[in-house]
Amino acid sequence: MLKDFNKARLPEEEELRSKLKEERMRLSASQMKIKEAGLPVMVLFEGWNAAGKGAVIGKVIRSIDPRFFKVATMDRQPSDEEKRYPFLYRYIREIPEAGKFRFFDTCWMEEVVDDVLDKKLTEEIYKKRVHSINIIERQLSDNGYLVVKFFFHISKKEQKKRLENLQSSKDTSWRVDKDDLLQNKHYDKCLEVFDRYLEDTNQSRTPWYIIDATDKKWAELQVLQFLNQGIDIALANRKMNVPILQNTFPMEKVPKLSEISLEDKAMTDAEYDAQLDLLQKELRGLCNRVYRKKVPVIIAYEGWDAAGKGGNIKRITEALDPRDYVVEPIASPEPHEKSRHYLWRFWTRLPKTGHFTIFDRTWYGRVMVERLEGFCSENDWQRAYNEINEFEKELKDWGAVIIKFWVQIDKDTQLERFTDRQNTPEKQWKITDEDWRNREKWDLYETAIDEMISKTSTSFAPWHILESVDKKYARIKALRIVIEEIKKAL
Secondary structure: OOOOOOOOOOOOOHHHHHHHHHHHHHHHHHHHHHHHHHOOOEEEEEEEEOOOHHHHHHHHHHOOOOHHEEEEEOOOOOOOOHOOOOOOOHHHHOOOOOOOOEEEEEOOHHHHHHHHHHOOOOHHHHHHHHHHHHHHHHHHHOOOOOEEEEEEEOOOHHHHHHHHHHHOOOOOOHHHHHHHHHHHHHHHHHHHHHHHHHOOOOOOOEEEEEEEEOOOHHHHHHHHHHHHHHHHHHHHHHOOOOOOOOOOOOEEEOOOOHHHOOOOOEEEEEHHHHHHHHHHHHHHHHHHHHHHHHOOOOEEEEEEEHHHHHHHHHHOOOOOOOOOOOEEEEOOOHHOOOHOOOOOOOOOOOOOOOOOOEEOOOOHHHHOOOHHOOOOOOHHHHHHHHHHHHHHHHHEEEEEEEEEEEEEOOOOHHHHHHHHHHHHHHHHOOOOHHHHHHHHHHHHHHHHHHHHHHHHOOOOOEEEEEEEOOOOHHHHHHHHHHHHHHHHHH
């Protein structure tokens, strides 16, 4: 893309000033439309060092109410703490809320190309990172984000002149470091790496715009024109459905809920106590190895109301060091969560390496509660199966152990437990009107759950069914599965 880039005609000074004024006013007028439409706008600025990205960001944001934007300045490399999370983690944390702008002064591109130039990435890892970037950019676009990507291009000669000008003054010489000088010295090599990355991540929904950054006012005008154009198109297409992609992940066959026998899935108190003690001791020993080998463990619980998820989780956490795990009870999203990509609140709750996160309810709410209660469109939840598989594959490739449990009971058992909760004062906090309303939709939920399990039980993150008419049986089964999966990973 850079090698074939043809510069557009630089307008005359008077025309340039006139067009800049027009585009600035256009952007200023668009911000209320963006707010009203709930359109989140991500603007990624990449390019050569000294190409003027920061200066143009400063000029662009003058046209926007400060309450409607933030600028994210990303470090070239992740901190030691950030390295304990997936590659995309530190960037996804920064995505904007609906109706707001987020300007990135460099984003995931810089980290990837720097690692390629420093020979820190193998070809295989480079391709995986590019694949991850393409997926997240497509997911953001599919879920209503406008993602605009700019690359600021200048020649080797122009870059050298700018670096020398900066070095000539005591007040600006600090802005030039050895990386800037090395980039100019090895300009042609950097050009090859940049060009390949741009080609590899130039998607129809999130294309790259190459900015001729030789003249600063001209660079600003190009950015404003492309940004305003993107906003107009995104607002016009706001209600349009996007394609539902075909599943390409290897799947494991799991029976429908109606085919799962709950008979003879029980154990005596003596058997339970003996097994519980042995299995918790074994899990406690494995936790030390998980921490030492820095393996992240994600345990996801879904199941019928009153199926026994809480007690099941408790028996697992009893075996863990309290410093090494977090239990995340997932309820309805808070306003700041609801205004972002639905997976954002799970990305931001991931464990760091060597730790456990146990989710009591999960991202699967998208294809159950949100589907059946009308909190998202049919296109949204139909797309979500593939998006969730992509999310879990990203976590698996990061090195995480992913264990997904569906806690299964029958309708009669649920009624018995609901009645017990309602009639027992110390248990009444566990039962709500919503639980009774959900029970009325049992058959609809069962259909949705069967579809969910069949479309997301991948070979790398399969579903495990916990028969929980006898809670003791389900707890022991869960402990055995957790131990088995961790052993495989270790």
